[in-house]
Amino acid sequence: MVFANVARSTLAACTLSALAFAPLASADEIQLNGSGASFPFPLYAKWAKDFSRKHKGIQLQYQAVGSGAGIRAFLAETVDFAASDAAMNDEEIAKVPTDKGVVLLPMTAGEVVLSYNLPGNPELKLPRDVMQDIFLGKLTTWRDERLQQANPGIDFPDDDITVVRRSDSSGTTYVFTGHLACASDEFKQEVGHGKSVNWPKSFVGAPKNDGVAAMIKQTPGAIGYIEYGYAEATGQPMASLQNKAGEFVKPGEASGQAALASAEFPSGDLPGYAGTPDLRVWVCDPTGEAAYPIATFTWMLMYQHQDEEKAQVLREFIEYGLNKGQKDAPKMGYIPLPENVKAKVEDALKLVGDSK
Amino acid sequence: MTRVASEALLEQDLASMKPLQGSLLEGRSLKSRIYTGITWGLAILASLPLFSVLYMLIAKGGARINWETLTALPPAAFEFGGGIGPAIVGTAIMVGIGSAISIPIGILAAIYLAEVAPHSKLAETARFLAKVLTGFPSILAGVFVYAVLVVSMKTYSAWAGGIALAVLMLPTIILTAEETLKQVPQKMKDAAYGMGCTRAQVVAAVTLPTGLPGVITGVLLAVAGAAGESAPLLFTALFSTYYVNGLEGLGQPTASLSILIYNFSGMPYDNQIELAWAASLVLVLIILVFNILARVLGRQKF
Numbered sequence: 187m188v189f190a191n192v193a194r195s196t197l198a199a200c201t202l203s204a205l206a207f208a209p210l211a212s213a214d215e216i217q218l219n220g221s222g223a224s225f226p227f228p229l230y231a232k233w234a235k236d237f238s239r240k241h242k243g244i245q246l247q248y249q250a251v252g253s254g255a256g257i258r259a260f261l262a263e264t265v266d267f268a269a270s271d272a273a274m275n276d277e278e279i280a281k282v283p284t285d286k287g288v289v290l291l292p293m294t295a296g297e298v299v300l301s302y303n304l305p306g307n308p309e310l311k312l313p314r315d316v317m318q319d320i321f322l323g324k325l326t327t328w329r330d331e332r333l334q335q336a337n338p339g340i341d342f343p344d345d346d347i348t349v350v351r352r353s354d355s356s357g358t359t360y361v362f363t364g365h366l367a368c369a370s371d372e373f374k375q376e377v378g379h380g381k382s383v384n385w386p387k388s389f390v391g392a393p394k395n396d397g398v399a400a401m402i403k404q405t406p407g408a409i410g411y412i413e414y415g416y417a418e419a420t421g422q423p424m425a426s427l428q429n430k431a432g433e434f435v436k437p438g439e440a441s442g443q444a445a446l447a448s449a450e451f452p453s454g455d456l457p458g459y460a461g462t463p464d465l466r467v468w469v470c471d472p473t474g475e476a477a478y479p480i481a482t483f484t485w486m487l488m489y490q491h492q493d494e495e496k497a498q499v500l501r502e503f504i505e506y507g508l509n510k511g512q513k514d515a516p517k518m519g520y521i522p523l524p525e526n527v528k529a530k531v532e533d534a535l536k537l538v539g540d541s542k
Numbered sequence: 543m544t545r546v547a548s549e550a551l552l553e554q555d556l557a558s559m560k561p562l563q564g565s566l567l568e569g570r571s572l573k574s575r576i577y578t579g580i581t582w583g584l585a586i587l588a589s590l591p592l593f594s595v596l597y598m599l600i601a602k603g604g605a606r607i608n609w610e611t612l613t614a615l616p617p618a619a620f621e622f623g624g625g626i627g628p629a630i631v632g633t634a635i636m637v638g639i640g641s642a643i644s645i646p647i648g649i650l651a652a653i654y655l656a657e658v659a660p661h662s663k664l665a666e667t668a669r670f671l672a673k674v675l676t677g678f679p680s681i682l683a684g685v686f687v688y689a690v691l692v693v694s695m696k697t698y699s700a701w702a703g704g705i706a707l708a709v710l711m712l713p714t715i716i717l718t719a720e721e722t723l724k725q726v727p728q729k730m731k732d733a734a735y736g737m738g739c740t741r742a743q744v745v746a747a748v749t750l751p752t753g754l755p756g757v758i759t760g761v762l763l764a765v766a767g768a769a770g771e772s773a774p775l776l777f778t779a780l781f782s783t784y785y786v787n788g789l790e791g792l793g794q795p796t797a798s799l800s801i802l803i804y805n806f807s808g809m810p811y812d813n814q815i816e817l818a819w820a821a822s823l824v825l826v827l828i829i830l831v832f833n834i835l836a837r838v839l840g841r842q843k844f
Contacts, residue, residue: 215787217791219697219698219782219795221780228618228619228811231618231619232620232621234618234783235618235621236618245787247782247783249781249782251780264693394808396807396808396809416810419810419811517620518620
């Protein structure tokens with residue numbers, strides 16, 4: 187019975203391979219899984235690894251699948267926690283199973299930068315109106331008087347401006363278009379604000395941060411938006427942007443914190459959750475003089491009611507992220523949370539608890 | 543015609559043929575050479591991508607292939623070292639689960655299609671559906687299993703990943719096994735029937751053993767294909783930075799080489815990018831081994 191032999195040996199091989207790895211960990215370990223936004227992934231993954239290393243018997247991990255997929259996983263209850271750059275909108279919050287409940291915690295913040303490809307990669311200053319015109323598709327050449335005036339030292343090439351945008355649905359696009367829609371009504375109407383928007387046809391699409399960065403590198407005269415952390419780690423040139431106060435500001439930790447300082451949290455509760463603070467806030471066009479104009483918080487999504495053992499680990503994990511974890515943030519290109527925000531999150535953290 | 547005359551004629555013929563031999567510039571010979579040259583050129587051109595990919599993988603990933611890389615846990619950002627151990631194990635386990643499901647079902651289906659009732663309505667339908675399934679986008683297999691298993695079990699798991707792979711392996715196994723089983727000479731089967739064998743005996747003792755090399759080829763090709771799949775695992779097994787935790791761990795998110803490559807290649811850190819190259823090399827080598835095995839085992843003809 188050759189067939190039976192083949193089947194038997196295959197089954198045996200599978201069982202063996204499964205058993206072979208059984209001794210690697212004992213059965214009483216707690217495994218906690220989170221998934222969501224790719225923007226904070228390097229930071230959350232580091233927290234998860236360091237936290238698990240310090241706590242015997244806990245395996246906590248975070249996987250990057252994108253903000254939208256993270257929210258879907260949270261609603262389908264396939265994860266223990268999720269993360270999203272766009273928080274959750276009211277509709278999504280209403281869809282959370284009521285026996286679970288949700289609390290949204292800002293955990294870190296980041297900036298979106300404009301990277302470009304000009305001869306010699308000089309330090310570029312980008313006036314507000316020029317930036318809006320470029321991303322509306324109205325300005326298509328680098329030889330522009332306003333640009334020349336803001337950058338007297340740069341000899342602009344006779345190249346066309348090639349705008350590189352994200353081709354995938356992206357939290358980075360959400361934050362970037364959020365700023366432009368705040369600053370310009372025309373942009374809000376023509377292009378819109380969202381994870382994927384109605385970009386002008388002439389723009390070139392590329393997937394993920396690395397795709398956009400590579401496309402900019404290959405195309406003389408290109409400009410595009412990427413995350414600050416990514417740009418910093420790979421040494422991309424970054425433009426100084428003109429903020430609402432009229433100052434040109436470089437992206438960085440200090441200018442990012444200045445932007446977040448102007449965040450005013452809503453005073454009400456999360457819709458449908460009396461007593462749960464609404465920690466969703468966007469700083470789409472900060473007013474401070476030292477503020478970098480495109481900065482945002484990013485949120486973790488936690489269930490309010492769950493297994494107490496898991497809830498305790500999650501609370502400890504958030505505590506770790508709020509305190510020790512914030513020290514990892516700047517060197518990885520994230521902005522540490524301001525003290526007042528940290529206090530709010532610590533308060534809201536108490537809601538992550540036992541099942542109802 | 544006398545013998546002498548015919549010999550003379552033959553000589554004449556030979557003499558007239560002589561200028562043809564070795565003439566490079568004669569029309570047909572020249573054409574033949576040009577076409578042969580073009581064929582060689584195209585063959586080299588076609589294999590160029592394969593060899594350039596292999597070269598790139600060895601050049602960029604080869605340096606990182608060592609014991610630590612093959613066994614350690616994936617690193618976090620700004621960490622040095624680390625490895626792809628959980629991904630290698632995860633890929634092996636999920637392909638194992640996929641095989642355990644699809645090989646028995648696939649071969650039994652092939653026996654039905656080739657031997658039991660090749661022209662029945664059921665067989666025609668099943669054959670048609672298997673062919674449709676070969677063109678099935680792999681991401682849809684993932685979405686299907688996500689909807690059926692992940693949402694209802696409320697967790698990503700190695701089971702879900704393995705089942706998604708099984709869906710993709712099944713048509714390859716069914717169709718190749720059916721083809722080889724059909725080629726088993728009718729004479730051999732008739733001889734067995736003549737000796738009083740039942741149909742089950744004929745299938746088990748004659749058809750399957752004779753067609754086995756071909757069946758194994760199909761199975762190994764399906765396994766090689768499954769090992770390289772990433773799309774169906776994205777929504778079913780997700781990924782994990784830890785080893786599969788015993789039998790219970792099969793119900794948790796599980797790492798795989800293809801998803802590790804996808805995740806790490808987009809990161810801005812050199813360490814992760816190097817590991818993505820190393821993982822690519824390991825994956826390609828695994829697939830290459832299965833493909834070569836399939837060639838070698840399938841060569842044996844009946």
